[in-house]
Amino acid sequence: MILNPIPSPPQFVIALTEHRIFGHILVPFFIEPNQQGTFYSIKASVLLQDVQQNPDLFSKAEKRLVELSEKYSDDSLARRFSKKLGSKDFFKKIDPDFFNGHITPFIDKQIVEALKIIQENQMRLYFKAAKYNNVYDEDLVKMGPEFAIPTFHFDLNEEGLNYHLTVKHKNHPIKLLHKKPLMITDTPCRMVMRNELIAFEKLQGKRLSPFFEKEVVKIPLSVVEKYMKSFVYGLIQDYQVEAKGFDIVHVESERKAILSIEKGIDLLPMMVLKFQYGAKRFQAGRVANVEVEFQKVDGKYIFKKHRRNLDWEKSVVEFLATQGMKLTGNVLAFSKDNLFNHDDRKYAVISWVNHCQAELKHFGISIEQHFEGINYYTGTQQLDINLKMEGDWFDLYAMVQFGEFQIPFIRLKKNILSGKREFILPNGDVAILPLEWFVKYKNLLPFGETVKDNLRFSKHHFNLIDEKIDGINPEIQDKINEFKTHQFELIDEPAGLNATLRHYQKEGYSWMQTLGKNNFGGCLADDMGLGKTLQTLTLLLSQKEEKAKELVNDLTSNTDDVQIFPVEKSASLASLIVLPTSLVHNWQNEIKKFAPHLKVYLHIGTQRKRIANLKGILEYYHIILTTYGTIRNDYELLKNLTFNYLILDESQNIKNSGSKTYQSVCKLQAKHKLVLTGTPIENSLTDLWSQLNFLNPGLLGTLPFFKKEYIQNIEKAKDEEKQKHLYHLISPFILRRTKDQVAKDLPPLTEQIRYCKMTDEQAKLYEEQKSVIRNSLMENIEKHGAEKSTFLALQGLTRLRQLANHPALFKQADVDSGKFNEVIRSMENLMAENHKVLIFSSFVTHLKLFQTEFENRNWEYCLLTGQTRDREQVIQDFQKNDKKRIFLISLKAGGVGLNLTSADYIFILDPWWNPAAENQAVNRAHRIGQDKKVFVYRFITEDSIEEKIQQLKERKLALANQFIQTNNPFHSISKDEMVDLFK
Numbered sequence: 001m002i003l004n005p006i007p008s009p010p011q012f013v014i015a016l017t018e019h020r021i022f023g024h025i026l027v028p029f030f031i032e033p034n035q036q037g038t039f040y041s042i043k044a045s046v047l048l049q050d051v052q053q054n055p056d057l058f059s060k061a062e063k064r065l066v067e068l069s070e071k072y073s074d075d076s077l078a079r080r081f082s083k084k085l086g087s088k089d090f091f092k093k094i095d096p097d098f099f100n101g102h103i104t105p106f107i108d109k110q111i112v113e114a115l116k117i118i119q120e121n122q123m124r125l126y127f128k129a130a131k132y133n134n135v136y137d138e139d140l141v142k143m144g145p146e147f148a149i150p151t152f153h154f155d156l157n158e159e160g161l162n163y164h165l166t167v168k169h170k171n172h173p174i175k176l177l178h179k180k181p182l183m184i185t186d187t188p189c190r191m192v193m194r195n196e197l198i199a200f201e202k203l204q205g206k207r208l209s210p211f212f213e214k215e216v217v218k219i220p221l222s223v224v225e226k227y228m229k230s231f232v233y234g235l236i237q238d239y240q241v242e243a244k245g246f247d248i249v250h251v252e253s254e255r256k257a258i259l260s261i262e263k264g265i266d267l268l269p270m271m272v273l274k275f276q277y278g279a280k281r282f283q284a285g286r287v288a289n290v291e292v293e294f295q296k297v298d299g300k301y302i303f304k305k306h307r308r309n310l311d312w313e314k315s316v317v318e319f320l321a322t323q324g325m326k327l328t329g330n331v332l333a334f335s336k337d338n339l340f341n342h343d344d345r346k347y348a349v350i351s352w353v354n355h356c357q358a359e360l361k362h363f364g365i366s367i368e369q370h371f372e373g374i375n376y377y378t379g380t381q382q383l384d385i386n387l388k389m390e391g392d393w394f395d396l397y398a399m400v401q402f403g404e405f406q407i408p409f410i411r412l413k414k415n416i417l418s419g420k421r422e423f424i425l426p427n428g429d430v431a432i433l434p435l436e437w438f439v440k441y442k443n444l445l446p447f448g449e450t451v452k453d454n455l456r457f458s459k460h461h462f463n464l465i466d467e468k469i470d471g472i473n474p475e476i477q478d479k480i481n482e483f484k485t486h487q488f489e490l491i492d493e494p495a496g497l498n499a500t501l502r503h504y505q506k507e508g509y510s511w512m513q514t515l516g517k518n519n520f521g522g523c524l525a526d527d528m529g530l531g532k533t534l535q536t537l538t539l540l541l542s543q544k545e546e547k548a549k550e551l552v553n554d555l556t557s558n559t560d561d562v563q564i565f566p567v568e569k570s571a572s573l574a575s576l577i578v579l580p581t582s583l584v585h586n587w588q589n590e591i592k593k594f595a596p597h598l599k600v601y602l603h604i605g606t607q608r609k610r611i612a613n614l615k616g617i618l619e620y621y622h623i624i625l626t627t628y629g630t631i632r633n634d635y636e637l638l639k640n641l642t643f644n645y646l647i648l649d650e651s652q653n654i655k656n657s658g659s660k661t662y663q664s665v666c667k668l669q670a671k672h673k674l675v676l677t678g679t680p681i682e683n684s685l686t687d688l689w690s691q692l693n694f695l696n697p698g699l700l701g702t703l704p705f706f707k708k709e710y711i712q713n714i715e716k717a718k719d720e721e722k723q724k725h726l727y728h729l730i731s732p733f734i735l736r737r738t739k740d741q742v743a744k745d746l747p748p749l750t751e752q753i754r755y756c757k758m759t760d761e762q763a764k765l766y767e768e769q770k771s772v773i774r775n776s777l778m779e780n781i782e783k784h785g786a787e788k789s790t791f792l793a794l795q796g797l798t799r800l801r802q803l804a805n806h807p808a809l810f811k812q813a814d815v816d817s818g819k820f821n822e823v824i825r826s827m828e829n830l831m832a833e834n835h836k837v838l839i840f841s842s843f844v845t846h847l848k849l850f851q852t853e854f855e856n857r858n859w860e861y862c863l864l865t866g867q868t869r870d871r872e873q874v875i876q877d878f879q880k881n882d883k884k885r886i887f888l889i890s891l892k893a894g895g896v897g898l899n900l901t902s903a904d905y906i907f908i909l910d911p912w913w914n915p916a917a918e919n920q921a922v923n924r925a926h927r928i929g930q931d932k933k934v935f936v937y938r939f940i941t942e943d944s945i946e947e948k949i950q951q952l953k954e955r956k957l958a959l960a961n962q963f964i965q966t967n968n969p970f971h972s973i974s975k976d977e978m979v980d981l982f983k
Helices: 050-055 061-070 074-081 087-093 096-120 205-212 223-239 310-322 343-365 409-418 435-442 459-466 475-485 503-517 533-559 581-594 611-620 627-633 661-665 687-697 703-716 720-733 760-784 789-804 818-832 844-856 871-880 915-922 943-955 957-962 975-980
Strands: 012-020 023-033 040-045 125-127 151-157 161-170 171-174 182-185 190-193 196-199 217-220 240-244 247-251 254-261 269-277 280-283 290-297 300-307 325-327 329-334 365-370 379-391 392-402 405-407 422-424 428-434 450-451 453-460 523-525 575-579 602-605 622-629 644-647 669-677 750-758 836-839 859-864 884-892 905-908 934-941
Touching: 023 061, 023 096, 023 182, 040 205, 040 581, 050 061, 050 661, 061 096, 061 661, 061 915, 074 087, 074 096, 087 503, 096 182, 096 190, 096 196, 096 205, 096 871, 151 223, 161 205, 161 223, 217 223, 223 300, 240 422, 247 575, 310 365, 310 844, 310 943, 329 844, 343 365, 343 428, 379 523, 392 459, 405 409, 409 422, 409 435, 409 453, 409 533, 453 459, 459 720, 503 523, 503 533, 503 669, 523 533, 523 687, 533 575, 533 581, 533 644, 575 581, 575 627, 581 622, 581 871, 602 611, 622 627, 622 703, 627 661, 644 760, 661 687, 669 687, 687 703, 687 720, 703 720, 703 750, 720 871, 750 818, 789 818, 789 943, 818 836, 818 844, 818 905, 818 934, 836 844, 836 915, 844 884, 905 915, 934 943
Parallel strands: 012 125, 151 240, 247 300, 254 365, 523 669, 575 622, 575 644, 602 622, 644 669, 750 934, 836 884, 836 905, 859 884, 905 934
Antiparallel strands: 012 023, 023 040, 151 161, 161 171, 161 217, 182 190, 190 196, 254 269, 269 280, 269 329, 290 300, 325 329, 379 392, 392 405, 392 453, 422 428, 450 453
C-alpha cells in the first residue's frame, strides 16, 4: 500500500521581481515545493494584513520585511506623496523629476534595509520572472556580507583627463565592460551579476553605468579644472583614487576642537561641536572620516586629504560628557544631571561656557561665536567679597572680574533685583550673570544701602549676612554668632523679684537681656496668660539693680564727691511703657506684686504733668506708664526725651503704619525697644511689618517692597520659599511660646462646639434674607467683580450672623432663637452647680439680650463693654464676689489684659473668622494662676453662615498657623468660595 506524502507548510521567501514602473523590487511570498521537489510554486504574496491577523506565524525578521515591502506598495506611495490622488491617477500624473528625486530614493532605502535583513538572517532571495509563478533552485541569489571595493584611476595629461574604474569583490576583480547587471538600487548601489548580489558601501549606481559600455571616460582639457573641483574632489573624499598628473597628499594636520555658539531654530544660543584639521573643519556628527582640501599651485592640481583622528575626537566627546554635555548629531545638549538644566534656555549655554571656561581651556577646546548681532562674554566671572563690620553696620565690598574688566558688584544690583541676566560690559560684550547670584543675593540686596561702591547692611540683618556671604573672617563670624539670640545663656532673676520664674519665663527674660546687650529690638509674643508682663518687669528690675551696683561702685571709688544727703534718683533713665487704657491698672498691680522696688509714674489723664516736670520724672522714676492715645496727644512733649526702654504692650495697636500712633512711637527716642503681644498678626503680614519696623527699622525693607516681595507671594501665591525666608529674617527678634509648649502645669482645657438648631420662624426668616443677599451679591460681582464686592459680602455676612444668633438683633424681637434657648439651658445647669462663666460676644446688643434674661431670673452678673468706665472695679467684683458668677464681655473690649481665673467655663456665642480673638478670650481664664479645669463652648447655629465659616476657616489654617490670622473672611478667598457662603 502506498501512502500519500504529508504536505509541508508554505515557506516564506523574498523574491526579486519586476514592477511595471519601479524596476526590480523585493516582494515577500509563500512558496511550497512540488511533489517531485524540482521547483517551488508561488502560493500567495504576503501582505501586511496577513501578519497582523496571524502574528505567531512569522518571525521578527519576516514581519519587518513585510512592513518594508508594504511601504512601497502603490497605495502606500500614493498616500505618502499625494494627499488627493489615488494610486492610478498618481502614477499617471507624476512628474518624472519628482519621481527620480523623491520616490526612487525612498524605495531604495527600504530595499537596502530589506537586503541587509535577508543577509543577516540567512534567508532565501529568489529571482522571479514577472510572468511566472514558479521559482527554481537556480534562481536563488547568493549573498554575502562583503562590500565591493571600487577604485578610480585618473590620468591627467596634455590632452585632458582620462579615468577608468576597477572593482574588487571578495578580493577578486569584477569585469564591468559589456556586462548587463540587474540594477536593484542606485543609492547605494545594489546589483545582481551571475545570480550574486554585489553591494557597495557608498557608491551610486550611476557611477558604474559608463563602464558597462566603455573602459575609459575622457574629459576634454577645457573643462578639466571644473571637473577637478567637483567630480574628482567628491570621489577623492569618499573612495580610493589613484592619480597620475596631479597629486593626492595625505596630511597629518594640527587639530583642535571648537565649540561654536550659534543661533538655533528657536533663535536661542546652541553649541555645535566641530573638529578642525589644518584649514578644514568637520561637524562632529558627520560620518565621513576624511576631508579634502583642493589647491592649484603653479598650474598643478593638489588634493590634500585630512584624515580625522576618531580616537581623539571620541576623547573630546567623553570629556564634555564629564562636564554634563551629551552630543546629539552635531549639537551639544545638557545631560539629565547637568546643573544648568534648570537654567533659562536663553542663558544656559553661555552660563555653562562661563562656568567651565577653565576646564575647556585646559583640555584645549576653543570657543567661537556665530550669533548674529550679539557677542557674548564667554570668559570666567569671578566675584570677590570682603565683609567689614563697623559699629552697627556691615559693609560689603564686592568686585566682579569679567576678564580685563573689574566691575563693582553694586552695579549689578538692578539686574539682580529685576531678574535681568544680561549685563553690558564696557566693550559692548554681553555678560550673562550666573543664576546662582540671583538665587543667592536677590533676597539680600534689597536690604542694603548703597554707599559709594559698597553695600551697607544694618546689624540686625546678621542672619541674612551669615546665610548669604561665604568666607566671613573669623572675627566677624564670632560677632555674628553672638547675635544669634537663640543661643543665649540663662540669666538668674534679680534679687528683688517677688516671684520664681518658670523655666520658659527665665528663657524669655534672658532672651530680652541678650537682645538689649546687642541693641536689638524684640517682640515677646507668648500666648496670653504666660506672663509677658512678669518677664518684662524682671528685665526692668534687673536693669535697675545692675545700675544701682554701678552707682555704689562709683560712690566708693570717689569718696570726695559723696553727698551727705543725696537726692534719691532712679538707678537709670526711666522706661516708657505704652499700653491700652484698659491695662493701666493691670500693670500697676503687677508691678506692686512682683517688683515693688520699681517706682512707677502714670502719665495719663487730664492732670498729667507737662514737659517741665517730665525731665525730672525721667530721672526719678523707673517706669512711666502711658497710653496710645496719650502718646498721640503728647508727642511734641515726649519726642526730645530719651528713655531706657520703650515698650509697647498689645503692640498690635500700631499695626497700621499710616496711623498717627505708629508714626508717633517710631519717632520717640530710646536706648532699647520691646513690644509685647499675643497676636503680632491680626489681619495681614503688614501688621508684622509695622511692629518689626518700629523695633528694628529697615529689617523687612520698605512697606511697598515688603508687600510686593512677601505679602503677595505668601498670602496670595502661598510661596513656601518666601515664607521660609521671612521666618529666617524675623526669627531672632520674635520669641513666641504657646501654652501647649511651656505651661505643662496648667489645668486641662476642653473645647467643644455646640450646634444649635434654629426655630422654625427663625429658619424661615434666615432663608428669606439669605436669598436677598445672595441675589444682590451675584449681581454686584457680575457688574464689578469679586474684589469690589467684598464690602457688600461683609454686610451680608453680618446680617446673617445676627439672624443666626437671634432675630432680635435684626429687629425681629418677636421671633425666637434656637441658640439663645440652648445657651440659657446650659446656663441653668451651670448656675445650679455654682460655676463661674465668661460669656463673650462680638455684638454688644447680643449681650444685652442675655443681660435682660439674667435680670428676669435674678442671676447676678458683671458686664464689660467699650462703654464700661471702671474696668478694674468690674473685674475685681467678678473675681472676688462669689454671688456674681456670670461675666458678660464684648470680645473687642475684653479680649486682652484680663485675669479672670475664677471662671472655669467660657461661652463664645458667635465664633468668627479670627481664631486669635477667640484664643484671647479663652486665655482670660486659662492662664497662669488657674487651678481648675477649663471648659470652652463655641455655639454655632446649624445650617447657617456660622457653620460654613467654620468649615472654610479649617481649610485656610495652614498659613495662619505659621504667620497670619485674619479678621477678613475674604482675604485669599476665591469668588466661588465667596458665593458658596451664601448658598
